[in-house]
Amino acid sequence: METIINIIISGLISGSLYAAMALGLTIVYGVSRVFNFGHGVIAIIGAYITWFMLDVAGIGFVPSVLISMGLMFLFGVGMYQFAINPLLKKPNWEFSTVLFMLGAGILFENVILQIFGPRVKSIPLFVEGSLKLGFVQINWHELILIGIVVVSVILLSLFFKYTRMGQAMRAVAQSITGARVVGIDINKIFSYTFGLAFVVTGLSGILLSTKYFLNPHIGWEWMIKGFVITTFGGLGSTSGTIYAAIILGVVEALATLYFGAIWVWPIWFAMFMIVLLIRPQGIAGGRL
Amino acid sequence: MLEVQNIDSFYGELQVLRQVSLHVDAGEVVALFGPNGHGKSTLLKAISGLHPPVSGSVKFNGEELSKLPTHKIVERGLVYIPEERNLFPDMTVMENLKMGAYNMRARKTIKSNLEFVFHVFPKLEIRQNQYCSTLSGGEGRMVAIGRGLMSEISLLLVDEPSIGLSPGIRKAVFEAIAKINLERDITILIVEQEIKNALALSRRFYLLKNGQIAFERKADELNVAEIEIAYF
Numbered sequence: 001m002e003t004i005i006n007i008i009i010s011g012l013i014s015g016s017l018y019a020a021m022a023l024g025l026t027i028v029y030g031v032s033r034v035f036n037f038g039h040g041v042i043a044i045i046g047a048y049i050t051w052f053m054l055d056v057a058g059i060g061f062v063p064s065v066l067i068s069m070g071l072m073f074l075f076g077v078g079m080y081q082f083a084i085n086p087l088l089k090k091p092n093w094e095f096s097t098v099l100f101m102l103g104a105g106i107l108f109e110n111v112i113l114q115i116f117g118p119r120v121k122s123i124p125l126f127v128e129g130s131l132k133l134g135f136v137q138i139n140w141h142e143l144i145l146i147g148i149v150v151v152s153v154i155l156l157s158l159f160f161k162y163t164r165m166g167q168a169m170r171a172v173a174q175s176i177t178g179a180r181v182v183g184i185d186i187n188k189i190f191s192y193t194f195g196l197a198f199v200v201t202g203l204s205g206i207l208l209s210t211k212y213f214l215n216p217h218i219g220w221e222w223m224i225k226g227f228v229i230t231t232f233g234g235l236g237s238t239s240g241t242i243y244a245a246i247i248l249g250v251v252e253a254l255a256t257l258y259f260g261a262i263w264v265w266p267i268w269f270a271m272f273m274i275v276l277l278i279r280p281q282g283i284a285g286g287r288l
Numbered sequence: 289m290l291e292v293q294n295i296d297s298f299y300g301e302l303q304v305l306r307q308v309s310l311h312v313d314a315g316e317v318v319a320l321f322g323p324n325g326h327g328k329s330t331l332l333k334a335i336s337g338l339h340p341p342v343s344g345s346v347k348f349n350g351e352e353l354s355k356l357p358t359h360k361i362v363e364r365g366l367v368y369i370p371e372e373r374n375l376f377p378d379m380t381v382m383e384n385l386k387m388g389a390y391n392m393r394a395r396k397t398i399k400s401n402l403e404f405v406f407h408v409f410p411k412l413e414i415r416q417n418q419y420c421s422t423l424s425g426g427e428g429r430m431v432a433i434g435r436g437l438m439s440e441i442s443l444l445l446v447d448e449p450s451i452g453l454s455p456g457i458r459k460a461v462f463e464a465i466a467k468i469n470l471e472r473d474i475t476i477l478i479v480e481q482e483i484k485n486a487l488a489l490s491r492r493f494y495l496l497k498n499g500q501i502a503f504e505r506k507a508d509e510l511n512v513a514e515i516e517i518a519y520f
Contacts, residue, residue, distance in 0.1 A: 164390075170378075174379065175376055178375060178387075179387075181369070181370060182362065182387050182388050182439065183362030184390055
């Protein structure tokens with residue numbers, strides 16, 4: 001019993017990190033209908049910028065993360081303006097944007113490899129020790145990670161609900177023509193959406209590399225997890241993404257306990273395919 | 289107020305509008321009739337910037353619109369209500385209406401416009417907290433028109449507002465359109481298949497056939513038969 005509870009807690013921790021990873025994908029897809037096949041590499045770019053600020057520039061953790069998020073926003077806006085926007089104006093953009101982002105991901109992966117080398121990096125734990133509540137034991141570090149994810153999700157949902165820009169993003173996600181006829185500048189919204197999604201994705205990369213590790217190739221593995229989670233939860237549905245990430249995080253922890261780590265992916269993908277067959281719109285459906 | 293001159297519009301290789309010209313004066317209700325698939329919606333989309341014309345001119349209060357994107361056209365007080373409604377399904381009626389006041393000018397008059405929308409469509413006040421995905425066809429149509437009114441407009445382009453509605457709701461929609469014109473002095477260009485109802489509202493009408501204006505008449509030179517012949 002004690003083991004199971006501790007395992008479920010560890011599942012919740014990785015689940016919340018996966019949720020952060022998948023949210024960026026959901027936001028971009030939900031608003032612009034572009035499926036970002038370079039998503040994982042975008043996440044590690046955020047992490048490498050932070051690592052550089054911490055380890056090479058030697059500034060503190062919080063300023064490093066903030067600078068990294070600022071740069072990721074500009075990166076997202078630039079990516080939209082110079083690459084995605086021209087592609088969206090041409091026929092077959094659904095396909096060309098996927099291939100373009102896949103290519104961009106491979107390119108960036110190799111640029112990172114050239115700059116930072118193949119060796120594993122880690123963004124150090126910011127606190128030591130753990131919290132003990134009876135038989136339940138959680139690292140402070142992991143509690144802080146969950147805290148960051150929860151606060152980010154709350155801030156995001158307040159942003160979508162109450163700000164003019166956030167409401168416009170939801171409007172575009174729900175009906176592009178509707179958004180145009182009420183006078184929303186679609187291009188501007190797409191552009192800020194890419195900026196926002198790159199910020200969230202970069203942050204998830206930072207959080208994941210504090211718990212696991214960072215190398216130029218790890219992004220692809222995170223991205224596959226992100227794909228499974230977003231599809232499982234319902235493409236473009238933020239709440240569905242969060243439920244799916246938590247469910248799959250707990251499944252991962254239980255599968256590791258009972259069958260061993262090599263069974264995690266087969267079980268994930270079996271569940272994923274069953275959900276696709278029964279409910280192609282995902283467990284939650286709905287829109288941003 | 290609105291001056292459309294010699295516009296041509298294409299979908300790919302297919303020419304949908306040929307040298308279409310029409311005008312709408314301030315305060316008027318003008319109806320646009322014509323068989324399905326002959327370019328009525330395309331004309332409204334050309335005016336509102338959703339599908340800009342390839343050539344020709346669209347002037348609104350003397351200003352050229354044909355090179356402006358839709359959001360700039362809405363800011364100038366011209367709004368298009370598509371036949372498909374295009375509501376935001378996962379937002380409530382109230383949230384949809386408030387999205388109509390997205391442009392900066394409309395944000396200042398959000399309260400009085402909301403009161404007017406509820407005055408014209410009392411049903412929407414009752415339904416204000418309901419999600420739009422749960423509305424009936426008629427209620428959805430009312431939200432679409434109401435959302436357009438929230439944009440602080442002087443010209444309303446409305447595309448087949450009565451299509452697919454029961455006779456009772458159809459009557460309510462036409463009464464609402466008359467009120468919008470009379471009480472708010474909003475100029476209206478309406479595309480309709482319900483010829484008799486639309487003629488009761490409008491002072492003038494155009495008939496669009498094969499992408500061209502076939503003729504223009506005043507409503508008091510009424511001749512429904514003439515219109516009906518043109519449909520075949």
